[in-house]
Amino acid sequence: MKKSNLWSLRLGFSGKQADKIEKLGLKNFLKNSYESKFDKELPAFLNEEPKTLAEQKEFNQSIKIADPETKKSILSKQANCRVEQKKWWIDKMRTSEFPLRESMVCFWHNHFVAISQKVHVNYWIYQYDMILRENAFGNFKELTKQVLKSNAMVKYLDNGDNKKGKINENLSRELLELFTIGIGNYTEDDIKNGAKALAGLNAGDNGAVYGKLEEDNTNKTYFGKTGNWKADDLVDIIFEQKSIPYLITRKILKWFIYDNPPEDLVVHYGDYFRKVDFEIESLLTKIFTEEYKKDTAGIKIKNPLVYILQLADELQIANVDYIMITDFLKQQGMDLYNQKSVKGWDGGNLWLTPQIYLQRNNISNSLCSGMSLTKKTIKPIKEGDMPRSDYEKFEVKIDFNTNGNNKTIIAELTDRLIFQVNDSMQKDMESLLKYDFDPKEEHANFAVIRLFNYITKLPEYQLI
Structure with missing residues (x-):
């Protein structure tokens, strides 16, 4: 995965900001984010x-x-x-642009x-x-x-x-x-x-x-x-107490980068947070600019928000059904404004239980087929068992270079979607998008979406 795509997902909810991160550079991207109007x-x-x-x-x-x-x-x-x-x-x-x-x-x-x-x-x-x-x-x-x-x-x-x-x-x-x-x-x-x-x-x-x-x-x-x-x-x-900066610093690191933040980083950034008198912008800038230089891809499970909004954006769904998204988030344990307790969502491994993984695969199958879902069909059920009456059809398409070939298009998708590719995965992807694939052919978009659907169900896709 390209670094700009990784950090677009970490600093937002999809890969849409990757181009801005590349063109502006991370520091200017952050500056624009802090100054963004709402x-x-x-x-x-x-x-x-x-x-x-x-x-x-x-x-x-x-x-x-x-x-x-x-x-x-x-x-x-x-x-x-x-x-x-x-x-x-x-x-x-x-x-939001930023x-x-x-x-x-x-x-x-x-x-x-x-x-x-x-x-x-x-x-x-x-x-x-x-x-x-x-x-x-x-x-x-x-x-x-x-x-x-x-x-x-x-x-x-x-x-x-x-x-x-x-x-x-x-x-x-x-x-x-x-x-x-x-x-x-x-x-x-x-x-x-x-x-x-x-x-x-x-x-x-x-x-x-x-x-x-x-x-x-x-x-x-x-x-x-x-x-x-x-x-x-x-x-x-x-805020005069010695321990004040560390709990919040640990939680920020966990929210953006590490499911299990290293304690030395918690202390490092926490001490800095105290030094800058608890200014959040200063802390975020230090964390993001220092961590951006490291190879940290694949150490954090995507939360349900990032998962579903990335899917919707990659598939260029014009009129996203936000009711479907709120229902999906609730099923995934991330009901907005309604955490289960004052402790909030724990995140980490709880974002990828077998039930949640199956729900994610089900909704990927449906959205990649251009079919929205009702509340009933978001629940974990056997694939192929979903009543047709619960679907609402819409158009889906995906960006890829129509001047490429099967291998360059596979590389294009994996560069923006997953942090690593092994030989077995590469072989599977080349069996889906074969050597004689014609990207200008009438049904090329369908074939690339089928490849995208395969990628979204990989364990590696669940990580950033």
Whole structure:
């Protein structure tokens, strides 16, 4: 696999950015990615969703007094809005000229987990999503402060139940265990006193605010410092701790490059992260420019997003069915906005269980045949057993040099799709695209897609 294709997949969701990486060079590509603009206009599907606390209260009351049919209609409309939100995000991932920002939004979304099915308020999820998007390349400390005071996070981690004299430790615990310094670097007293500092922090019209009757204004000792600490103070104190840069650095390395990041690299980049005062852009630039020079292909399993969006782009599917993609992601264990727990998606080997591998092969077979799938047919079933009525036909085609021959076209595809080719694979590919193959012949595209389909089912194709 060419380095530009490898890093297009790592820094985005397909090989579409490979040409830009080659033409601009990695540093300029990154610069353009950091400076890329994004849409801040409220999506239309949220226009009628409740936004203020008063509107939310009125909405909840309408559900309580509604008859069964009306209640079902209201809840169905809210569920449809959540589906539209997923489609909206997938479209951003797929169509962004420089998709690194959306990849980072997805990374932060899986680091600072706030699950929509528990938050319930679609507008709060959107606000939280925009915090991640606006601060994707910003300062980690400032991002942590904003997330901590977002309506989505205080709702998800039950901080509305955290009041003076009746403490709920959920948000305080996850702030330390999962969001910042990790297990083993804090005490239970830090969690208890952190919870007191967060007592009374609950949803407001423009982000979480302290309620005067519920907040705790006593002095608390947090990591050895005593004072009447509040949310921002907790974050400032946490970021003074020696262990602060390593958990997030390890997770960034795992998201982009290594399923099992070497510990020496975690320390190397983590120390640098502290040195640049937790500026995310600086850390990413250092990691990507240093790792780009190494031969690291084939050490990370593609997540389901990269797998499906690469398929769609390689096959040049004009009108991608985003519902099909959301269903596929859910089946693969990567349901957007709905991780199974606050720990997020673990990734790594869990992205390639036998069941997931079969699902991937099934959808590759279908898309390469120009057939979309419904939810039923995405599930793992025997190949050839899928009901024809569940298909929707569309045109597929693939890029290849029509002035080449079978061997040059095989090399062209493998250069952009897989990190290594052995003799057995080469022999199989030459049996699919034979020596007398005519790339200008009427059905040449079909033959090359058949070769592409074979490649997508190789274990090597699952790795980047």
